Amino acid sequence: MTPKEIIVPESHNYIAAFLTLGCNLTCSYCINHFGSTGPGARLLSGPEWVTGLNRIVTREDLPITLQGGEPTIHKDCIYIINNLKPEINVDLLTNLQFDIDRFMGEVSPDRIKRDAPYASIRVSYHPEVMELKPLMENVLRLQNGGYSIGIWGVMHPSQSVEIEKAQKECIAAGIDFRQKEFLGECEGRMYGTFRYDGACDKKEKKSVQCMTTELIIGPEGGVYRCHSDLYEGRTPVGSILDPEFQIEEIYRPCDYFGHCNPCDVKIKTNRFQQFGHTSVEIKIP
Ligand code: SF4
Ligand code: SF4
Numbered sequence: 001m002t003p004k005e006i007i008v009p010e011s012h013n014y015i016a017a018f019l020t021l022g023c024n025l026t027c028s029y030c031i032n033h034f035g036s037t038g039p040g041a042r043l044l045s046g047p048e049w050v051t052g053l054n055r056i057v058t059r060e061d062l063p064i065t066l067q068g069g070e071p072t073i074h075k076d077c078i079y080i081i082n083n084l085k086p087e088i089n090v091d092l093l094t095n096l097q098f099d100i101d102r103f104m105g106e107v108s109p110d111r112i113k114r115d116a117p118y119a120s121i122r123v124s125y126h127p128e129v130m131e132l133k134p135l136m137e138n139v140l141r142l143q144n145g146g147y148s149i150g151i152w153g154v155m156h157p158s159q160s161v162e163i164e165k166a167q168k169e170c171i172a173a174g175i176d177f178r179q180k181e182f183l184g185e186c187e188g189r190m191y192g193t194f195r196y197d198g199a200c201d202k203k204e205k206k207s208v209q210c211m212t213t214e215l216i217i218g219p220e221g222g223v224y225r226c227h228s229d230l231y232e233g234r235t236p237v238g239s240i241l242d243p244e245f246q247i248e249e250i251y252r253p254c255d256y257f258g259h260c261n262p263c264d265v266k267i268k269t270n271r272f273q274q275f276g277h278t279s280v281e282i283k284i285p
Contacts, residue, residue: 001243002243003051003052003055003242003243003245004055004243004244004245004246005055005056005057006055006056006057006215006240006245006246006247007057007246007247008056008057008058008059008062008215008247009247009249011213011249012062012213012214012215012247013062013213013214013270013271013277013279014062014065014213014214014215014279015056015058015062015063015064015065015214015215015217016064016065016067016214016215016216016217017049017053017064017065017066017067017071017217018067018068018069018071018216018217018218018219018230019043019044019049019066019067019068019069019071019074019077019080019219020043020068020069020070020071020073020074020219021068021069021218021219021231022068022069022070022073023068023069023070023073023095024070024073024095024097025070025095025097025126025129025130026129027126027128027129028128029154029156029158029182029184029186042219042220043074043219043220044219044220044221044241045076046074046075046076046077046079046080046083047076047079048221048241049076049080049221050079050080050083050084051241052217052221052240052241053080053084053088053217053240054083054084054085054088055240056088056215058088058089060089060114060115061114061116061271062089062271063088063089063090063091063114063120064084064088064089064090064091065090065091065092065093066080066081066090066091066092066093067092067093068093069219070094070095070097071092071093071094072092072094072097072098072103073098078102078103078106078107081107081111081112082106082107082111089114089120090111090112090120091112091120091121091122092112092120092121092122093122093124094121094122094123094124095123095124095126095130096123096135096138096139097130100138100141100142103142104141104142104145104147109145109146109147109148110146112147112148113146113147113148114148118150118176118178119148119149119150119176120147120148120149121142121147121148121149121150122149122150122151122152123135123139123149123150123151123152124151124152124153124154125151125152125153125163125166125177126154126159127153127159127162127163127166128158128159132166132169135151136169136170136173136175139151139170139175140173140174140175143174143175149176150175150176150177150178151166151170151175151176151177151178152177152178152179152180153166153167153177153178153179153180154180154181154182155179155180155181155182156182156186157182157186157187157191158186163179167179181266183262183263183266184200184262192262192266193266193267194262194265194266194267195265195266195267195278196257196260196265196278196282196284198257198258199257199258199260199265199282200258200259200260200261200262200265201258202258202259203258204258205255205256205257205258205259206255206257206258206284207253207254207255207257207285208253208254208257208282208283208284208285209251209252209253209254209282209283210225210226210251210252210253210254210257210280210281210282210283211249211250211251211252211280211281212225212226212264212279212280213279213280213281214226214279214280215247216229216230217240218230218236220239221239221240221241222236222238222239223236223237223238223239223240223245223247224236224237225237225252225254225280226260226261226264226279226280227261227263227264228256228259228260228261228264229256231261232256232259234256237252251281251283257282257284260280263279264278264279264280265278265279265280265282266278266279
């Protein structure tokens with residue numbers, strides 16, 4: 001049976017394919033440690049990812065973002081990038097701890113490039129576990145090779161000084177370096193601006209109705225209501241391997257409000273540059 005196309009609705013702002021939740025680094029503040037789903041769950045193979053993702057019909061300004069964990073530790077990451085249909089734009093979120101020569105030899109710069117106000121390969125810089133100089137050298141190699149690439153530094157309170165310093169150095173070297181807001185708790189204080197009071201404080205579990213504007217696909221092909229569901233290993237609402245799977249723009253009942261992930265309820269700017277958007281809409285009784 002030929003799997004049905006998955007048409008991404010106009011309302012959707014993000015498509016994430018989490019190739020793995022595993023990583024080759026160990027940042028102390030990693031959001032992948034938020035929940036209980038660790039690496040070790042079944043991973044889709046490269047051909048399975050390609051079959052599932054190639055069903056997606058999306059807009060030019062809405063790429064599929066390959067992320068994780070660290071997506072490049074999936075053994076078929078390059079295969080996936082090279083076998084997605086050309087009309088699908090691809091972005092890559094990575095810590096760049098991979099074989100740059102192999103990547104440049106096998107992936108054309110045009111495969112990960114599009115007209116957008118930010119780079120398609122978005123490198124995360126983690127001063128706690130990474131050296132800046134070699135990272136800059138690798139970014140410049142890719143940049144000079146024609147790849148759309150930039151570095152992002154998370155403004156975690158423990159490393160904001162390092163990030164500011166690195167940003168100055170990178171900009172002076174001609175590298176696009178941006179700061180990313182830290183979301184979550186650090187030393188008893190919650191960082192981030194959230195739309196719904198109590199959504200992330202983990203005090204109680206409330207029953208609500210919730211609707212998402214993101215297509216979140218986990219390492220085993222499951223489609224999740226939100227990042228919290230993915231990281232906590234809750235039952236997905238569908239699978240990209242189910243030939244009948246379609247995105248439904250509906251409110252779903254959820255009994256975990258209070259344990260939402262900051263990514264889902266953070267107030268941000270949407271693709272129309274309107275501030276006040278959140279990835280999920282929640283009806284709280
Ligand atoms: S590089 Fe990213 S995914 Fe890996 S441990 Fe650090 S924060 Fe987590
Ligand atoms: S209420 Fe929170 S935990 Fe429940 S689906 Fe929505 S974002 Fe996820």
